[in-house]
Amino acid sequence: MAALPSGILGALDPTSDRAVFRQIADQIREAIDRGRFKEGAKLPSESELVEHFGVSRMTVRNALSILQSEGLASSEHGRGVFVRPRPPVRRLASDRFARRHRDQGKSAFTVEAEAAGSKPEVDSLEVREEKPAPDISARLGSPRKVLARRRRYLLDGRPVEFAVSYLPLDLARGTQIAEPNPGPGGIYARLEELGHRLDRFDEEVRARMPSPTEVKTLRLSSGVPVISLIRTAYDTEGRAVEVCDTVMAADAYVLAYQLPAN
Amino acid sequence: MAALPSGILGALDPTSDRAVFRQIADQIREAIDRGRFKEGAKLPSESELVEHFGVSRMTVRNALSILQSEGLASSEHGRGVFVRPRPPVRRLASDRFARRHRDQGKSAFTVEAEAAGSKPEVDSLEVREEKPAPDISARLGSPRKVLARRRRYLLDGRPVEFAVSYLPLDLARGTQIAEPNPGPGGIYARLEELGHRLDRFDEEVRARMPSPTEVKTLRLSSGVPVISLIRTAYDTEGRAVEVCDTVMAADAYVLAYQLPAN
DNA sequence: GAGGCATACTCGTATAGACGAGTAGCTGTG
DNA sequence: CACAGCTACTCGTCTATACGAGTATGCCTC
Numbered sequence: 001m002a003a004l005p006s007g008i009l010g011a012l013d014p015t016s017d018r019a020v021f022r023q024i025a026d027q028i029r030e031a032i033d034r035g036r037f038k039e040g041a042k043l044p045s046e047s048e049l050v051e052h053f054g055v056s057r058m059t060v061r062n063a064l065s066i067l068q069s070e071g072l073a074s075s076e077h078g079r080g081v082f083v084r085p086r087p088p089v090r091r092l093a094s095d096r097f098a099r100r101h102r103d104q105g106k107s108a109f110t111v112e113a114e115a116a117g118s119k120p121e122v123d124s125l126e127v128r129e130e131k132p133a134p135d136i137s138a139r140l141g142s143p144r145k146v147l148a149r150r151r152r153y154l155l156d157g158r159p160v161e162f163a164v165s166y167l168p169l170d171l172a173r174g175t176q177i178a179e180p181n182p183g184p185g186g187i188y189a190r191l192e193e194l195g196h197r198l199d200r201f202d203e204e205v206r207a208r209m210p211s212p213t214e215v216k217t218l219r220l221s222s223g224v225p226v227i228s229l230i231r232t233a234y235d236t237e238g239r240a241v242e243v244c245d246t247v248m249a250a251d252a253y254v255l256a257y258q259l260p261a262n
Numbered sequence: 263m264a265a266l267p268s269g270i271l272g273a274l275d276p277t278s279d280r281a282v283f284r285q286i287a288d289q290i291r292e293a294i295d296r297g298r299f300k301e302g303a304k305l306p307s308e309s310e311l312v313e314h315f316g317v318s319r320m321t322v323r324n325a326l327s328i329l330q331s332e333g334l335a336s337s338e339h340g341r342g343v344f345v346r347p348r349p350p351v352r353r354l355a356s357d358r359f360a361r362r363h364r365d366q367g368k369s370a371f372t373v374e375a376e377a378a379g380s381k382p383e384v385d386s387l388e389v390r391e392e393k394p395a396p397d398i399s400a401r402l403g404s405p406r407k408v409l410a411r412r413r414r415y416l417l418d419g420r421p422v423e424f425a426v427s428y429l430p431l432d433l434a435r436g437t438q439i440a441e442p443n444p445g446p447g448g449i450y451a452r453l454e455e456l457g458h459r460l461d462r463f464d465e466e467v468r469a470r471m472p473s474p475t476e477v478k479t480l481r482l483s484s485g486v487p488v489i490s491l492i493r494t495a496y497d498t499e500g501r502a503v504e505v506c507d508t509v510m511a512a513d514a515y516v517l518a519y520q521l522p523a524n
Numbered sequence: 525g526a527g528g529c530a531t532a533c534t535c536g537t538a539t540a541g542a543c544g545a546g547t548a549g550c551t552g553t554g
Numbered sequence: 555c556a557c558a559g560c561t562a563c564t565c566g567t568c569t570a571t572a573c574g575a576g577t578a579t580g581c582c583t584c
Contacts (some may be wrong), residue, residue: 019537029474045564056539058320061565069331069484071471078546078564098524198523205519207469207487207512209333212291222331225469225487225512233523250469250487257467257519261460261495262360281567307534318569323535340534340576 008036009044012053024053024063032072032083040085043073071223071251084221087252088118090160094257097201102185109153123152123159125180129169136166139232139243147172149187152217155252159218163246171196171241187242188233196235204230207250218249225250270298271306274315286315286325294334294345302347305335333485333513346483349514350380352422356519359463364447371415385414385421387442391431398428401494401505409434411449414479417514421480425508433458433503449504450495458497466492469512480511487512 009027012020031037044052049060064081067073075081090113095101101108113120132146140146146166153161165187172178175194177187188198206228210220218226227250233242271289274282293299306314311322326343329335337343352375357363363370375382394408402408408428415423427449434440437456439449450460468490472482480488489512495504 021537026474047564056541058540059538062537064565065327069471070473075565076547077566078548080547080564094519094521095524097521100524200523201521203519203521205467205489205517206515207489209331209485209487211332212288223471225471227467227469253468255467257356257465257521259356259359259463259465259519261462262357262362283567309534318571320570321568324567326535337535338577339536340578342534342577 009049009052020053020055021059021062022066024049024055024060025066028063028067029070029072032067037083039083041083042080043082045080068222074221074223084223087158088116088155089254090116090155090252091254091256097188097198099198102189106184107186113155118155119157121154121157123154124150126150127178127180129173132166136243136245139230140166140168140240143168143170145169147178149177149182158252159249160252161246161248162214162217163244165242165244167242191233191235191241196237196239196241198241199234199236199238202232202234205255210247214247218247220249227253227255229255271311271314282315282317283321283324284328286311286317286322287328290325290329291332291334294329299345301345303345304341305343305345307342330484336483336485346485349420350378350417351516352378352417352514353516353518359450359460361460364451368446369448375417380417381419383416383419385416386412388412389440389442391435394428398505398507401492402428402430402502405430405432407431409440411439411444420514421511422514423508423510424476424479425506427504427506429504453495453497453503458499458501458503460503461496461498461500464494464496467517472509476509480509482511489515489517491517 008031012023016023018026028037028043037043043064046057046060046064049063050057053060064073064075068075068081072084073081074084096108096112101111107122109122110120127147127149129145130148132140132143132148136146137143147169149165149167151163152159153163167177167187171191171194175190176183177190182190192198207225208228210218210224210226214220214226220226227248229244229246229248231242231244231246232240233244235241270293274285278285280288290299290305299305305326308319308322308326311317311325312319315322326335326337330337330343334346335343336346358370358374363373369384371384372382389409389411391407392410394402394405394410398408399405409431411427411429413425414421415425429439429449433453433456437452438445439452444452454460469487470490472480472486472488476482476488482488489510491506491508491510493504493506493508494502495506497503
């Protein structure tokens with residue numbers, strides 16, 4: 001049946017203690033690293049690998065699943081297993097909230113994406129009042145209720161980020177911040193118009209594997225972690241006026257920060 | 263044989279399209295989320311799950327492997343599968359390189375860890391001259407060779423971080439920077455003594471799944487991503503004097519940054 | 525009591541087989 | 555030519571079985 005997968009893959013070492021499926025994964029990984037299989041290229045099919053290595057199909061699948069969990073490959077039902085292409089990366093600069101970037105009619109995300117030649121979209125926008133989770137509440141000075149603004153960001157049709165902004169209700173209710181479209185310059189511009197001149201942002205960065213929900217909403221393939229970023233915005237009086245909880249597809253982002261040496 | 267795994271887990275829905283092993287994973291995940299299985303607790307054994315759900319062992323293993331890749335559980339050969347405990351987290355503040363933290367005889371890592379009540383260790387220290395990789399080289403202004411300082415950091419015996427510092431050879435050769443122990447205040451103190459007053463740091467943060475090598479050196483369990491942090495230090499003349507490439511176990515870190523609102 | 529061994533449990537690795545479901549290309553019909 | 559359907563390939567799910575290897579426990583011997 002299946003043809004040999006060319007001479008790219010070698011043979012197994014029967015004397016090795018290393019499990020057969022790990023050896024197979026090692027070989028394919030090395031071939032990918034050496035560029036024998038390029039980005040987006042199709043790997044040999046399971047049946048070809050079965051034939052080439054003389055093992056059972058579960059052993060081959062086991063090997064392939066290692067590569068998938070490492071983020072090196074991804075399978076497509078009915079088509080094959082492919083070397084995972086590295087998508088274009090969005091760079092978040094630490095000055096992205098600077099006032100000078102805030103005078104446009106569009107959101108920072110839109111402006112920046114268009115500058116990079118991508119088609120930006122914002123999705124599943126939802127604004128509502130709710131009772132905040134404990135950690136959010138603590139950051140905002142324990143308000144009873146908050147305004148939550150949820151939205152998803154897409155780049156060229158691919159979802160890359162899901163964000164929820166929380167604002168103390170006494171501050172946001174009845175203002176344009178509570179509208180789906182917060183107007184030019186976004187909610188930060190509105191906050192400043194309301195007299196809350198922004199002073200600084202605190203950001204907390206974490207990385208972890210996504211929950212099943214996050215896999216779905218960000219359409220993540222296996223082996224892709226998420227970056228969780230929690231930003232708190234403070235006004236010049238030291239009051240926390242917004243907490244933004246963002247989950248980003250880790251393969252789509254680099255965060256860039258600039259620190260003074262003091 | 264195996265006893266029932268108590269009444270914590272329900273039954274499968276045979277009418278659902280959802281694959282059986284996914285349903286099993288869903289049930290266990292939910293039980294974990296609801297605290298029915300606590301951190302570090304042992305999950306029902308494979309044979310118990312086989313009996314409870316009336317499926318084959320591979321199906322159960324498949325379900326458990328989902329939870330492992332989500333970072334929720336981890337298996338221990340011969341012992342069982344356990345709810346993965348969340349280890350204590352090290353918080354990296356954005357002022358951690360401020361000069362005022364630099365006057366002690368110990369490294370920043372040591373001081374901070376002891377303050378947090380942990381036992382810090384530094385490991386596999388290695389200093390050598392080498393030809394830099396292209397991306398490192400570019401950041402340092404393309405020196406032909408660099409001094410590389412490699413080391414691994416451990417907290418209470420657990421490896422949490424692996425870092426390599428690269429410095430232009432013309433700057434570091436023959437100085438205490440090229441010694442295994444760079445002296446009080448670390449290499450940043452030495453750089454300033456050499457007339458390179460530090461001005462700012464640029465940090466780039468990424469997250470991804472670890473390579474097999476990283477899994478080994480950081481003793482990562484499956485489902486734990488790494489945070490990759492590349493820091494470039496600039497002196498007041500705008501020269502890049504050091505690039506530090508750090509790989510951190512993502513479950514052991516939170517990065518905290520403070521951004522001015524401009 | 526200390527040491528060693530047997531045992532019964534755990535998960536790890538591997539085989540062989542079956543059927544389902546998605547994809548793509550070819551082919552034959554209208 | 556357009557389209558429907560067949561076919562051959564892909565990966566997805568699941569069963570049943572076997573043996574290996576690590577761990578914990580208790581018992582038995584010395």
